[in-house]
Amino acid sequence: IMLSFLAAIAVTFLSGALLLFLGISHVEALMAAVCIGYGIMLLWDVVLLYEYFPQSDISAFLFLRWADEFLPLAFTGLCINIGLFAHLVIMWAGPLGKQVKGLFYGAPSHDVPALIAFLTILITTVNFVVSVEVNFYPKYRNYYSLFNDGGTIKDIMQAGTEMLDVLNRELKYTALKQLLTTALAISAGESLLKYLPLGFNDLMYGYFRTLCVGYGIYAVANTMLLLLLYFTDYRGALAASVIFAVGTSVFTVISLFCPQVYYGFGFLAGCVLFYFIVMIRLERYTRRLPYYILSIQPVVAEDKSGVFTRIGYFMDEKLERRTNVDRN
Structure with a gap:
């Protein structure tokens, strides 16, 4: 993770300097350099995630259920x-x-x-x-x-x-x-x-x-x-x-x-x-x-599935249909 940050910083500075040297306007050059730097960090971190976590048969959209489970956290961060x-x-x-x-x-x-x-x-x-x-x-x-x-x-x-x-x-x-x-x-x-x-x-x-x-x-x-x-x-x-x-x-x-x-x-x-x-x-x-x-906790476990859970199920069905079509 540290290397991805350092690489992003280095690429941002180098690409910005190169774009300025090529005569591109400083606003466009620096904005493009920032986007390139963040893009490098994004790709590097995605590679790290794929290398660290093993392959699994669990649905890729399972995380959407937790959005319904802890929806107040999402709105808290947003606010x-x-x-x-x-x-x-x-x-x-x-x-x-x-x-x-x-x-x-x-x-x-x-x-x-x-x-x-x-x-x-x-x-x-x-x-x-x-x-x-x-x-x-x-x-x-x-x-x-x-x-x-x-x-x-x-x-x-x-x-x-x-x-x-x-x-x-x-x-x-x-x-x-x-x-x-x-x-x-x-x-x-x-x-x-x-x-x-x-x-x-x-x-x-x-x-x-x-x-x-x-x-x-x-x-x-x-x-x-x-x-x-x-x-x-x-x-x-x-x-x-x-x-x-x-x-x-x-x-x-x-x-x-x-x-x-x-x-x-x-x-x-x-x-x-x-x-x-x-x-x-x-x-x-x-x-x-x-x-x-x-006293505040519910006596019986509550099912907090909602719109995000339904979106997850919908995406699972679409992905399964597409996989079956590709196999056939």
Whole structure:
């Protein structure tokens, strides 16, 4: 996987340089280079998948059944991405928007600060994997295993207390690390960015500071959302993600009617709303965790087959008919 990434990066740079050398317009050349690089990575990863997983007689469309089984997860991911990137698209339609060519639009004075501000949340992304998951997951697994393996009430209560203590501690550390990173980016960012040929002006510095705060709040809120998914609170996570998507979009549209210095505050307001919704939901859910584990689950197994399952069956039938025709 690492080699596929490195190859994609190398091919992107080389093909871009070659196309520019041939005299192709820089917009078309760089866009084509990016597409070529992603294409190389896609083909390489597909080859890796075929080499790693053995051949099977199981239907190739079996995965569609799980789309019906965990449909809220798909919509949660969709809404999170809408909340993250809708404010950029809305800005393209505002006073800062510019038409690059054809259907390609952008708002460079807003997009460039947003890109750099987005990089400041990498600390929380990495921290969730190497700290929160590593320290929290063993307690989480032990707690749920006591339910499945007939643990005593005393052991379950003690394991639950230990799990929630670790959860609260890791969330505090995550928020503190992100706070320090955001503060460092805001304080040192202006001094460093002026050395880069990005055309930063006072307005762009303001967007950068505002978006740094917004993305920092989002990063902590997204960590809590992932923990909700750990506890299988799919409904609560979906509701929070919908609020995030709607909130950032609506607040960004409202900000377009304000002076340009306030444009980044629409996304910031949506992130603040998202943070409080997820925090309240996680606190209430973990407070009554035994109830949700023992009482909310269905007594009888439910068949959640739906439209995606039917599509899978339809594709299986079409594939089988085509195979039979080819054999005959």
